Amino acid sequence: MKPLRFLGSSLDDLREMPAPVRQALGVELMTVQYGGLPSDFKPISSVGAGAYEIRHRDANGAFRVIYVAKQADAIYVLHAFQKKTRTTRKTDIDLAAKRYKLIGEAP
Template sequence: MKPLKFIGSSLDDLREMPAPVRHALGIELMTVQYGDEPSDFKPMKGVGAGAYEIRHRDASGAFRVIYVAKRDEAVYVLHAFQKKSQKTARADIDLAAKRYKLIGETP
């Protein structure tokens, strides 16, 4: 099982989400740690190669976690946020891309 490494404020952002959302996203991240695919995800090519977005929706809204799992040493959590509109905000994509560069990858 790969360890999780949280980049920037991603852990704090995840902790601020409602408890049921944290639980659901935690299970999805654990699935990724074990090398499997989350139940609802999509590639985030605008962030960088190998970046994916876990998608979760419940009564309190739509929540996302952007991560990179292609490295052998860890699963990197780049960004965790609540979506406010149908399309992912450019600021969220840009922040994840900036953090992507911090782990030694180039988009």
């Protein structure tokens, strides 16, 4: 099982989500840790090669976690956020891309 490494405020952002959302996204991340695929995800190449977005929707809205699993040492969680519009905000993409560049510097 690969460990999770949260970059920037991604862990705090995930913790601020409603409990059912945290649990659902946590299960999806655990699936990735064990080498599986999330139930609803898509590549998000605008962030970087190997970046994926886990998608979750419930009565509270649409929630996303952007992660990278291609590194041998860990799964890097770049960003966790709630979507307010149909398209992902450029600020969310830019933040995830900025954190993606930090992976090479992570211990």
